[in-house]
Amino acid sequence: MIAESASDEVVRTSELVTIQRIVNHFPVFHDYDQDRMSTVSNIVFDLLEEEDGLDALFGLVRENLPERLYETAYAMACDVAAADGTLHGPELRLLEEIRYELNIDRLHAAAIERGARARHMTLGG
Numbered sequence: 001m002i003a004e005s006a007s008d009e010v011v012r013t014s015e016l017v018t019i020q021r022i023v024n025h026f027p028v029f030h031d032y033d034q035d036r037m038s039t040v041s042n043i044v045f046d047l048l049e050e051e052d053g054l055d056a057l058f059g060l061v062r063e064n065l066p067e068r069l070y071e072t073a074y075a076m077a078c079d080v081a082a083a084d085g086t087l088h089g090p091e092l093r094l095l096e097e098i099r100y101e102l103n104i105d106r107l108h109a110a111a112i113e114r115g116a117r118a119r120h121m122t123l124g125g
Contacts, residue, residue, distance in 0.1 A: 002044040003057060004077040007094040018083040022076050028069060058101040070102040074109065078116035085120060 001022065005015040023029045023037065047053035065073060077098055081091045099109050 001076050001080045002041050003048065003054075004080045004091060004094055004098075006045060006048055008088045008090040012084045014083040014085075015080050018080050022079065026072075026076070028072055054097065058097075061102070071104060071108060071112065074098055074102060074104050075112045075116065078113050079119065082116040082120040085122065 001019045005011045005019065023032060023034060044057065047057045050056065061073070074095075077095060081087055081095055087095075095113075098104070099106070104112075
């Protein structure tokens with residue numbers, strides 16, 4: 001989620017609020033120590049600055065996240081990307097990379113993306 005937010009080099013308030021909401025309410029985070037959020041964020045930001053940092057980040061994800069939660073992780077990244085109502089090029093590219101790295105089936109990914117879009121629609125457009 002942090003990487004998706006930082007992918008376009010602008011961490012928006014709506015993205016941070018979405019991340020916080022997800023961490024506070026999604027069952028996958030019921031035992032998560034929220035004090036780790038700052039440390040994890042710093043690690044992600046540091047990795048994104050490195051030449052092969054994205055590869056290292058995906059390595060950490062695969063080492064620490066059970067495969068059964070890969071679609072959940074992708075769904076959360078989609079929610080963060082959709083939080084501000086627009087998807088910028090770098091955000092779309094990172095979502096594509098996440099799909100590839102976590103081996104998310106294209107049909108499943110489309111359904112997840114559509115759900116995120118639907119959740120973040122506004123009355124104004």
